[in-house]
Amino acid sequence: MSTQTILKVHPADNVLVALTNLPKDTKVSYEGQDYIIQENVKAKHKFATTDLQPGDSITMYGVLVGKAQQPIKKGGLISTTNVKHAANDFTIGKRHTEWVQPDIARFKGRTFNGYHRADGSVGTANYWVVVPMVFCENRNLDVLQQALVTDLGYGRNRTYQRQSQQLVQLYKSGKSIEQILSADLEADYQNNANQRLFPNVDGIKFLTHDGGCGGTRQDAQALCGLLAGYITHPNVAGATVLSLGCQNAQVSMLEEEIKKRSPEFSKPMYILEQQKVGTESAFLSEAIKQTFAGLILANQQHRQPAPLSKLCIGLECGGSDGFSGISANPAIGYTSDLLVAMGGSVILSEFPELCGVEQNLSDRCVDTATAERFSHLMHTYNDRAKAVGSGFDMNPSPGNIRDGLITDAIKSAGAAKKGGTSPVTDVLDYPEKVTKPGLNLLCTPGNDVESTSAEVAAGANIVLFTTGLGTPTGNPVTPVVKIATNTALFERMRDIIDINTGTIVEGAETIKQAGERILDYVIDVASGETQVAAVRHVQDDFIPWKRGVSL
Template identity: 55%
Template sequence: MAIDTNSSPQTIASDSAGHPSLRVHARDNVRVALRDLAAGTEIEDGNEIIRLVEPIRHKHKFALCDLKTGDTVTMYGVTVGRATQPIAAGAAIRTDNLAHSTDSDSTGPGASEAHWQMPDVSAFSTATFDGFHRPDGQVGTANIWLVVPLVFCENRNIEVLRQSVAEALGDDPYRDYKRMAKAMLHGVDDDNPSPLHVSPFPNVDGVRFLTHHQGCGTTDDDALALCRLLAGYINHPNVAGATVLSLGCQKAQIAMLKQAMKERDPEGLRPVHYIEQQATASEEALIREALTTIFDGLREANRVERQPAPLSKLRIGVECGGSDGFSGLSANPVVGATIDRLVALGGSGILSEFPELCGVEHELRARCVDDATAQRFTTLMEAYQRHAAAVGADFSMNPSPGNIRDGLITDAMKSAGAARKGGDSPVVEVLDYTEPATRPGLSLLCTPGSDVESTTALVGSGANLVIFTTGLGTPTGNPVVPVLKVSSNSDLARRMADIIDFDTGAVIRGETSIDELADQLLQLCLDTASARYAPRAVELAQYDFIPWKRGVSL
């Protein structure tokens, strides 16, 4: 969204230095507690002194003036709710006194584009990353062979292949846990664990095996969406080629996937092997044929080596999960500033989770480069909302119990902070689920707010790196794309160091600026894209993949 100087990263950082609370935007009528505050605490707010009438937990908000029933509550400069009962100045904002509500104005496109100030990117003017160059011009941040089922009936065969390939390559990510289980059961640890094998394919990052619960017993539209999503993965710049398993009688047919692949890869440059179990002599024959395609594919993939690539070939998807009351103040703005830097350097970003853009639609419309782009965003948002309403759901149901406990009381409040992951650059295209991103700059992608479904979709639309912000901690990863975890607070970064890659808690403490951390995070992205840094999710083999079954998922 467009953020004026009263809510700039520098203002946030300086305001929080030594201060127990923070007003994010000059128009806000609430402040955020940066630490637990006792009743009676006096808070400076400009020329005013606010006395807290009750204890305020850290990350939660309190009113700066007396609010009547029906009054608007504003944060980030936008409406995040309306009072359902009187709220005294210095009282906590809670679910029992605030209801979801949003702004209704319809700012036209282009209003923010002319005012966008590109960040200083001189430090990265000659930067490149080392990636895998594909024949179609795409550049990958990894080199993966993919094994994909067209229907859930093949999940068991996918697992057989996964274990067989891991054993053959000596690449079992769970070997330590298996040793742990044996020691617990038998009381004897293995003093001589088998050593890691040296990979015969040093230029390949591995074989990834997808499983899912779709492909049959569903609508034609869902089967088509699944095939288009799988085509996005198979034709992804991080994927060298794929082995596809089909049962034969399911709704998501091989022909349907081949058509989706033709749309993504019209010249047929990506090697894909299709195997149908009902046309195979036996399960053993199917497994043998699949293994042959995998190992032959690995040999070919290994011929490709990392080479320098311009930042215009980097497309970062941004995601949040397990958000807390600090996410919109530290982690999300740092990621947004990172995306702005990448866009200024010719690269691309993708912002998804449409239910978590509810309440800031007018800001995003104002950033669209033209009327058609703005109208597409409006059309997709309204269609999603109508679909939800048809089954008795609403975007206001999006905040989880964990979100609410940590101060994100309404969907609009959550959205206002979540949208900051997209920075301030112009919106160049709006994509429906499974559509590929094609233009440099920031794209909006229609997905649910569900972490894994949305991350899965970001990758399917072409993100070759994902930045994932969290305030409560979530281990989400992806099978083919590195996922960097960014914490909103340092306590989380310490407690869950095994899943967090980057900490933005210093912003809350006023120890550094968002700009400084954005420069550091962009460098970490380049190191990750070049395999100089391995994200925690990759080290933990956190390979999550969930297609969106397009009923209603918020």
Template identity: 65%
Template sequence: MKNRVLKVQSQDNLIVALDHLKKGEVITYNNKEVTLIEAIAPKHKFNESDLKKGEEIFMYGVLVGKAEYDIPAGSMITTFNVKHAAAPFKLGERKLTWEKPEQGDFKDKTFQGYHRANGSVGTANYWIVLPLVFCENRNLDVIKDALVNQLGYGKSDKYKDFAQDLISKYQKGEELQDILTSELQSVAENPNPTRIFENVDGVKFLNHDMGCGGTRQDAQSLCGLLAGYIAHPNVAGATVLSLGCQNAQYSILQEELLKRQCTDKPIVFLEQQEEGTEEKLITEAIKETFTGLMEANKQTRQAAPLSKLVLGLECGGSDGFSGISANPTLGYVSDLLVTLGGTTILSEFPELCGVEQELSDRCVDEETALKFNSLMTAYAASAVRAGSGFDMNPSPGNIKDGLITDAIKSAGAAKKGGTSPVTDVLDYPEMVSKKGLNLLCTPGNDVESTTGMVGSGANIVLFTTGLGTPTGNPIAPVIKVASNTKLSEKMPDIIDINTGPIIEGEENIEDSGRRMLDYIIAVASGETQCKAVINQQDDFIPWKRGVSL
């Protein structure tokens, strides 16, 4: 029989509804009865005992809020009766003991990847074109229009065909109200053209709105991020366009590339103020990019151990089930890959609010813990100075689906990091250099965070969602993981893996995690394309080091 409620940790005083619960229904949990004084929707929580005004509220074993006023047992927890609260943190004792998952069949498994000279292995093989300043975005668009379809990387546009069909019917005087989505599906898609370069997955264009007009620190940070993308194992080479007078100079990019020990990749650098005419700049960029693609095409996939995988752990459009199904599954995958000698990255620092002490204590040494504590403290303080705060992090969608305080959201989000020790703490846009679980300081904003993790070296991203989001990345596969079956069935065009069976009592976290790792291997080997890659969802937003939650 399916469980209808769940208490995540024994010390919690909130219970999660897994099903629709009716007003007046008597819920029995651990031999204790609670009569519901109102209906509780799935994903939402109710208190198992009376709560006095100011009383602390716990979930996932940590402080997540305080009662705004007296709350009778069996009440739904909302933004009206509970306010955000989180426990303070400080440097504590090292707590590095953890239970490693059984490696099983994964011990000797490999994936087929692109081996780079520095020892890293890519899960894809891209050429990237990027601007050092937003002034070059138009030139990138012109180059993209000239190259992508001609090289066989275009995507048939069924919506353009659908719009043309509507225009045709309008011009003929036909009625439009009977045209439904089914007609859109009936529009024949043109087959994808044949790739000119079989071993190159695509040419990607990293348009952005930075590079000048901001602070010098923004320019340095941008160059570090762009260097991370050029140095990335999924990238064969790059074409870099510069105007010439901007803050983000090519010399800064070269310094950042040296920090990442990237000295051997082909980089085409063109500066518009040196080249002269637009035509000269663009024709030279197209010619040199084509030459680079010829070389990149000589690289082929070869077997690599799973220890060469670097997984980014992300969540977005989260719901009340994310911290129970999808995020713990990612945590298990993280622990399993770390056991196999691999690397994982947990980011989104505003969504670690309330679990800082646990993560700090899991850092391998005091120096690493102090760096984490310092970054968290500084980030929180900057948010307050800007008139905001981590308590303002949950989105309307989060709140609607049961994540009513930042600490509740954070405690569930942190489950993505599993239980392994934290081997390193990185400040954006530092690059991963140590195996194991890494913490990377980024905003909670989905695209800014995903952009940052890939820039730090993630060659695949696992992205959990309870509400649905199309987020992808230009160079790294972003595997979308649903927290519930309803979402998976409703949005199959963006969801790759469903962890809803955990909520339904049909699968446990370990089995879900092992199923997920099998899928990761298939994607990493190029045998399967995740939906974000199929949809060409190439989201790329650098982080300006101001306040972004």
């Protein structure tokens, strides 16, 4: 195992990354150069390799990531106090689509067992979805969930009712507040998987949201596109759609969006309009009966072998840290390249987190029209943010900054590593669907759940989600594989993390080895042989993006 304490990510960089805490006055060496640490530098943070003056460029990952605001000594900490965000603009230049494909010999002939759909797609799971056209129907979804989920054997979650009962007993017995706070409490784990009435159906998912009416017509159209993405998704067997009747997001709009994505759509879909049916009891009774009938049909589906080219992987990061761009992100970037080389599809989203690396991505677009669309979407999005007093430079969260991502460009340069090195075959606007194999860029916010929700609507049947700080994010219909950037996080939050890539930082594993290990794990998840933490915990996060400003 390597004992290296610092790292230069790119030869052109003028900062070094601390892999461990470096106290003030520590002497460190890298490639023959000695550095005296000028102040305490925590692991994941950076220090200057040379004296810097106000206005000097800060370079990391080989790109401009900031400008010095104060004099910074060689060995001095790079912080929000002395550095501000800066990034180079980009132009539509020459195409640079040549790339060195990874060796895929180890995966030649590999398959996964999935659900084959009539449109040629293959699901990694088999869900039934219940979709409201407007927030007014959310309460009815709650009633359906209570009526169907537990009795059909889908009540799978950790519950804490026993703990509240224990606290009541402690209080009644006269225990003090201190005794109550120090008590060891037990949690129940409810698991009815073996009691499923429909063993081939992974679950019934309820896509509640706060849209459908009261916003702009464009919001309603985008919502219908997103919902259509879920209904036509390969991991979905069919849908129950509940409409009030008078909302902006009309059923006809949803049907139009479904046809765009699946012209020969043939899945079972039951549509009920409350204002036509009449009484609540009649409406809900009909919804329960039709959903039950749909589950009978969905249960007739079985897993069958499929080539890895049928995988579409969403690439996501959240709760990122200073190791994200060094370990987990480049690791799934290698996984991405492996899949692309085998004819599969990958999705890189979160456009505010591509700020500063646009030139590289633009140059990798397969043709000028694709590069121009990327440029248009990036500039339009950033301009909208600036118009309300924000901008991409305001993207990093307090947690990001605390753990070393002090500018958006630093965060972006590391985040873009998720996309590997392959050419960009297509650029999609929200909430469009992937139609081409290869690397697809999808315009979404950096918000974890909004972006993941959109990647799934675009067709991702697996999502690889890297995190340095820890986040439970999941999705109703697609397994979200949580990947830790550092071993400390993996050990601390093992109940919500699936894979550790802190091994890369520690020198125990290369990026290539980690990328291949991740793909092996993906194949097991796609085949239903391994269940990710977010699925075990029923972490069904779903947030549509209103096309306002969300970073």
